[in-house]
Amino acid sequence: MPRVSIQTHDFDLSAEVAALRAGDARVGAVCAFVGTVRDRNDGQSVSTMELEHYPGMTEKAIEAMIDAAHQRFSMHGVRVIHRVGVLQPQDQIVLVAVTSAHRGEAFQACEFLMDYLKTQAPFWKKEQTPDGARWVDARVSDDAALARWGIRAANA
Amino acid sequence: MKTVTVRYFASIREALGTGNERLSTAAPDLHALREELIARGGAYGEALARGKAVRLSLDQTMVADESAPLADGAEVAFFPPVTGG
Numbered sequence: 001m002p003r004v005s006i007q008t009h010d011f012d013l014s015a016e017v018a019a020l021r022a023g024d025a026r027v028g029a030v031c032a033f034v035g036t037v038r039d040r041n042d043g044q045s046v047s048t049m050e051l052e053h054y055p056g057m058t059e060k061a062i063e064a065m066i067d068a069a070h071q072r073f074s075m076h077g078v079r080v081i082h083r084v085g086v087l088q089p090q091d092q093i094v095l096v097a098v099t100s101a102h103r104g105e106a107f108q109a110c111e112f113l114m115d116y117l118k119t120q121a122p123f124w125k126k127e128q129t130p131d132g133a134r135w136v137d138a139r140v141s142d143d144a145a146l147a148r149w150g151i152r153a154a155n156a
Numbered sequence: 157m158k159t160v161t162v163r164y165f166a167s168i169r170e171a172l173g174t175g176n177e178r179l180s181t182a183a184p185d186l187h188a189l190r191e192e193l194i195a196r197g198g199a200y201g202e203a204l205a206r207g208k209a210v211r212l213s214l215d216q217t218m219v220a221d222e223s224a225p226l227a228d229g230a231e232v233a234f235f236p237p238v239t240g241g
Binding site for chain 1: 163165166167209211213216217218220233235236237238239240241
């Protein structure tokens with residue numbers, strides 16, 4: 001199973017977690033984060049969202065983040081799925097799942113990977129609102145989230 | 157002169173009306189390449205203007221500053237701040 005998939009189609013959380021921990025009796029903790037599409041953003045209703053990425057670089061960037069997470073945390077398995085293309089409110093966008101021996105490392109590694117992904121993986125969101133289409137602005141709070149891990153980000 | 161591939165994404169791609177070009181340049185580094193593109197004026201001058209939130213990658217790795225040297229065959233990309241997740 002690849003560690004990173006960029007895909008247009010949906011994913012099944014249960015199936016991904018089952019595959020990630022299959023046959024690995026060292027695992028005592030699984031932490032999974034799923035990001036979904038909201039129907040409102042910055043005070044506007046959102047009817048659809050389109051995600052663009054940089055094929056090749058996006059996968060490389062996330063692979064590097066996973067390597068960095070392995071340096072910091074004792075993890076057994078990692079699975080990252082990010083969807084691209086046109087999505088609707090309530091759709092799943094992203095999955096980060098981590099297995100480890102104990103919960104502390106799994107929680108931390110999962111949050112670390114999401115914080116990293118938000119500011120360092122080349123994806124861009126475009127929303128359709130009643131006022132027309134708009135590109136989503138990066139948030140300074142996401143840079144601050146990564147800074148908590150001692151990594152200086154200058155995205156937003 | 158060297159030949160480089162330049163890619164544009166998201167709002168910058170839309171503003172320029174293209175996502176990809178190959179060009180011959182004498183630019184020694186990323187800073188000089190960006191200046192060359194800005195000097196084209198029009199949409200390029202606007203989308204890549206200094207002071208705009210433009211991020212860069214070189215050979216598919218994010219770069220924090222533009223002093224990185226530009227080699228023949230390099231792939232450079234210009235894009236706005238990323239918003240995945």
